[in-house]
Amino acid sequence: MDVELIEIREFIAAHHPFDMLPDASLEKAAGSLRGLYVRQGKCLFQTDDTVDALYIVRTGALETRDPSGEMLARVGEGETAGAAALLRGGRAVNVVEAIEDSLVYAMPAETFHTLRQHHKQFAYFFQPAGGERLRSGRAVAGQGGPRGSGPAHAHLDLMGIHLGDMLKRAPVTIPPDATIREAGARMSEQSVSCLMVVDPADSGGRAAGILTDRDLRNRVVAKALPYDTPVSEVMTPDPLSLTADDYLFDAMLLMTRHNIRHLPVMKDGKLAGVITNTNLVQTQNTSAVYLVGDIFKRDTAEGMRDALEMVPELILQLVETGASAHNIGHVISSLSDAATVRLMALAEMRLGPAPVPFVWLAAGSQARHEQTARSDQDNCLLMHDSYDETKHGEYFRAFTRMVCDGLNICGYVYCPGEVMAMTDQWRQPLKVWKNYFSKWIDQPDPKSLMLSSVFFDMRPIYGNHALFHDLRAFVLKKTSGSKIFLAYLASNALSRQPPLGFFRNLVMIRGGEHANTLDLKHRGIVPIVDLARVYALDAGSPSVNTLDRLETAQEKGAVSKDGAADLRDAWDFISTMRLRHQALRIRENKRADHYVSLETLSNFERSQLKDAFSVVKTMQGALASAYQTGRM
Amino acid sequence: MLRHVLGLDMTRRALWLVGKPGPMRDYYQEDYPTLDTPWHAVDYLAIDLETTGLDPMHDEILSVGFAPVRRGAVHMAEARHILVRPTRPVPEQTAIIHGLLDDRLAAAPPLEDVLPVVLKAMTGLVPLAHYAPVERRFLSHACKRLYGQPLIVPYVDTLRLEQRSVERQQETATKGALRLNAARERYNLPRYRAHNAMMDAIAAAELFLAQVAHMDTKRPPRLDEVSVG
Structure with a gap:
């Protein structure tokens, strides 16, 4: 190729996924192209044709249709057609037709496959399932993993940290029959602001009560109780507690709500430690x-x-x-x-x-x-x-x-x-x-x-x-066995489908509809929530949070590990996009809604969204065949 | 038309017979496709020259760009841009238009080294240009000067094709409307920013593919319907 093909190289370099190729590979790719002109209404290839190139639209637009004539996708400038056929060894399943007069660059199959071999990101882009790609793309964008393991910031740590991780030392305990004097000495010697009252005779390791420095002030000193009063008389019996699996955020809420400063944390039914509000204040002071x-x-x-x-x-x-x-x-x-x-x-x-x-x-x-x-x-x-x-x-x-x-x-x-x-x-x-x-x-x-x-x-x-809990046990017992109910629920879950993709600034929807804005809630989030509900009820899981449902359903085998991971990422990606959109609307003093205009999305975001949709489509397809919802 | 075919063919055959061994004879040895061949069965070489002016007797070729069209596709892999060292300094105005600066041209090979490469690329292919008379005259003149024989070959001229298409729609083509970029725009082809002989050759090749695609004929047009003697 001549180095002066710069104009063509720059064009492909401006479009995803070619933008991820290093200069040397871009140069080779540009030099391998063939320019074709396809008039509106003419087919680039038809079902069962042999496809020997990846087609990149330079100007104009192409439409992919299945053999029955249903539109599957539309691609415009800088987008590609034919990858699915190339990955299938070159056999076309669908029809690709020009819907506008188009100049199309054909990249020979050989170049396409070489680029896939040498550039992982490029290969991911053309993978049929979007999950892997979504993850790799997010890594590129530096957004971190599914549960926001990105930048360590106070707010997100609230939900990321389990109470178990916060416990710095074993609880300082005292038996209930010890005197207040002994309690005070122990607190001072261990420099703690509270003692857990544990009966040595109770092998269960439960906390019979809690005694704090505030109790000593309010219940002992202020009332002039003798120092040999047993601890059991001034302690707070049966204190509120949380478990080591609960989030730090839950502890903050409970303590704020009850105006308490110490919270025992249980692990496997035994006292594991105490969270104090000093712990929390040190961690952060959040507006929530x-x-x-x-x-x-x-x-x-x-x-x-x-x-x-x-x-x-x-x-x-x-x-x-x-x-x-x-x-x-x-x-x-x-x-x-x-x-x-x-x-x-x-x-x-x-x-x-x-x-x-x-x-x-x-x-x-x-x-x-x-x-x-x-x-x-x-x-x-x-x-x-x-x-x-x-x-x-x-x-x-x-x-x-x-x-x-x-x-x-x-x-x-x-x-x-x-x-x-x-x-x-x-x-x-x-x-x-x-x-x-x-x-x-x-x-x-x-x-x-x-x-x-x-x-x-x-x-x-x-x-x-x-x-x-009584009602929930009753419901879960019924649902986990009921194939007919689950099939109806599955069918319901399939009633809302993600868009086919984007074409210029339009959202393409099955059946040829299109819209100027993307409804992130009904086209993105709800389909995932619906899928997770089916899996969870199938698995008899009591979880209701979508990510929790996916996790427990996967543990119980109601959904594949990869499928669950893909859906978690897709949910996280679309939800984060919705929140960002809402935050921007709020800043502009507009009502927070679920509709994003495609003009505001970068090419990268569009391609990430398409991947998220493809994950949902794949999982909906799997659910449809598992429950044979077509027969309903 | 048959006479024309024979005429062309026989002329080329005669030139081959009398020619001295060298690039010109090698070129004429290969048959030019017959004019009744369907257009897509023919290979083309889109070609563009940058020159110091429009008179082949006095002006010089400064660069040659070409790109082949095979089986209805422009093959970028074989596209070339070759600078030619002029014998005289380049007039200032031309240098501004083409951006071909003297020092770059001074390092380029002379025309006698470049022409064999061009003839080799053209062998068996139909040359294609936007307003072909310039390429036709300059190349033929160069061949005559260096090898003593003219370059007799029919060209595809995308400007002529565009003019015909406009006239068929009973409109008069203004001069500006037939320019390469204006013509390309009518077919939804992109506007290339870069202007050098190679990008112009590619641009003409793409325009040709668009023009053929838009010919509303029952059968694919034949070579004689897209070329000019």
Whole structure:
């Protein structure tokens, strides 16, 4: 080739994946090209033709169609056609036709394969499944792994750190019959601000109580108790605790909510250590935790609304500091939890305690810990079977009304589908809920399933958690065996498909539709959430968070390891893009939505998105054949 | 037309017979494709010259660019750009237009070294140019001067093809509309920024492929329908 082919080399170098080739390879690639002119309406190749080149569009546009004539993809300037056939040994399955007069550069198969051999990134780009490519691309972009293991920043560490990792030393203990004097001496000698009270006779290693320096001040000195009083008389018995697997963020929330400074951490049922709020303050002082504390101090829904006005700013901060979508979802959902809990406490103050045990359940994205900018409310109420409509109906009607109205004031607007605890149908005792689920699972039909899928993502927020555990055990037992139900759920999961791809600034959708903007929620995130739900219910997993579901489903064999990893990456990529988009909208004082305009995406982002879509398409295809949803 | 075919063929055969051994004789030894061959069965060599002016008697060739078209595709791998050392200093105006500076040209081989390479590349191929008279006259004149024989060969002239196409649509072609870039634009071909003989040859080759693709004939056009004697 002549070095003066610079014009052609520069053209291909400006397009992905050729932009990843070193100069020497680009030069060779440009020099190997053949220029072709294809008139509009003419085919470049047809089904069963032999393809001997990769076609790069210089000007014009090509369309790929399957043998039945359905459009599969459209490519414009700088994009390619024919790679699938080349990877299949040169046999074309589909038809490629020019939809505009096009100048096309043909790169000989030999050059194409040589480039693939020598340049991993180039090879990844043309791989049929996008998962590997998505990962390699993200590594290029320096975004780090799926759960945002990128830049170590305070905000993301909150969710990345398990309490187990925070424990610096074994707990300092004291038996319950020791005296206060001994306790004080031990605290001073070990320089700790609290002691765990453990009965040496209790082989289980549980904490009978906790004694803090504050207790010594408030309960001993202030009350002038004799120093030989046994510890058991001044300690706080049966303290609140978390487990080593819980996140640091959860500990901060619990401590803020109960205004405590020490939190025992259990591991395998045994006391493993204590988290103190000094630990936390040293780690960071985050606005999210501050915000939770603020919400708990408010006495009206309007007050909470004012506190929650900081949420958009918080999302901006989190996005900017590189927190992962998983972390941000958890933080934002925790704020909704806090508002819900506070509203219930206020309702109980006005109405008195509930006449029968109940539990408030979040549904949908809040339940999954996947909320982004503030969204609609989805919730329901589960009551003990001793509930009697005539005796208790009025109380719970008023109670749920108060909470739902409060949430609406806070900005969690009423659910358009009325999936709310204030709706009579969704405020029921356990036996009725069991009946609902029995009906959905035993006699599934597509329409009711569409409505009810939100109830398969539930999380207890406030009240008697045991009621929920009872319901969940019942549901999981039914779903994990029910092939018919799962097949319907799978079919439902396939109803929303990712786009075919992009063409210039249009999103191409199956069936020839196209749009100017990409709906990241319904075309990107929802299909993955739906897939994860099917896998999790198939595996009998109680998880509701999408990434957790993928992980447990994979452990139980309901989805392949690679498939789960690919979907996790795709979810993370699309969710992060949505958060970034929302953060930008918020900064411009616009409503945070799910629609990105293609003009704002770089070529690299487009190609990453296409990979994410291809992962979803592949997994949807696998699900369709596993459940034979075509027969429904 | 048959007479024309015989005429061309016989002339070339005669020149081969009387020619002295060398690049010119080697060139004429190879048959030119018959004029009734379908266009896509013919190989072409898109060629472009940069010269100091338009008169072959006085002006000189400064560079030759070419790119072959085989089986309906421009083959970049065989595209070449060759500078030619002029015998006299290049007039200032020309140097500005082509960006061919004296010192680069001074290091280039003379025409007697370049012409054999061009003839070899042209052997068996139909030359193709945008406004072919310039290439036709300069190359033929150079052959006469160096080998004592003219270069008798039909050319594909993309400017003529464009003019015909415009006239067929009963429009008068303005001069500017027939320029290489203006013509390319009508076929959705990209605008190349670089201007050297090789990129212009490639540009003409692509234009030719576009023109043929747009000829609304029932059968593929034959060579005599796209070339000019």
